[in-house]
Amino acid sequence: EAAMEYQTRCPLLEVQGIPLLKPIVAHWERVERFRAEPGDLLIATYPKAGTTWTQEIVDLLLNHNDFDKSKRAPTHERMPFLEMTSPNPTLSGITKLETMDPPRVIKTHLPIQLVPTTFWEAGCKVIYMARNPKDNVVSYFHFDRMNLVQPVPGPWHQYLDKFMKGQLGWGSWYDHVKGYWRERKKKNILYLFFEDMKENPHQEVVRIAHFLGQNLSKTLIDEVVQKTTFVTMRDNPMANYSSVPNTIFDRRVSEFMRKGEVGDWQNHFSAEQNTIFEEHYRKIMEDEPIPFRFLI
């Protein structure tokens, strides 16, 4: 029965008003019970904002650019997904974390108010990666088409509407990016943008290294950049989620490493959708102007 739960797409239920996959909600008390320790590092993102990319950079930096070490296991085993539960123990982040000794690098998509408070009590560092909402929703749409655990995305126009209303898994993109933005100084959060990473990866990797307390040579930083390009990660079985079975990720529909570009939204938004989106974006982001860029 536990396995069946994952053979089909899961409905969304709510925790404190945030829609999350049913199995996450069913195991929520385990997430609440999780104790972060000083030295644990949290990588937080809205889904499809560049989580895996950030994780790979961080893991390489922490291993002093030892590529073999970073290939010791797939992303989700090296840096477990805090709130994810699955009957498959390698995919169940919380199960993995319950047996892992600190210091750990932990992935989450939770909005800041749902992050277990022990992360703040322990003074953990947080790296938040944000991506412009147009590319973010396009990436999420293709992901939901291929990830057979996620709810059915339906047609694009409906999906876009749900994104704007905050009805997709992990809730409102708008609240998510604002939540971490507001707390970034108080809470030791390094706030990064996907577009900056694309435009100037060297500079952004330096920022991440400094945040982790490292002062690395230019050569070493360049090597980390080379090992975390879209193409290198796409071809790296330990960074491209190829170990996730086809019964979960249907690669006939879309690849996990899909395009990795800025501006792909232009191939999806109609002129009318773009106008409506921009008007809505302007209003909803008015109280917290975050410098998102839609093209580079």
Ligand code: A3P
């Ligand atoms: P696209 O669907 O636009 O291609 P996440 O890791 O949060 O699930 O985000 C996945 C998105 O990040 C996908 O976007 C994926 O292609 C992109 N991505 C992953 N690694 C990347 C890299 N090294 N460079 C650029 N984009 C990358």
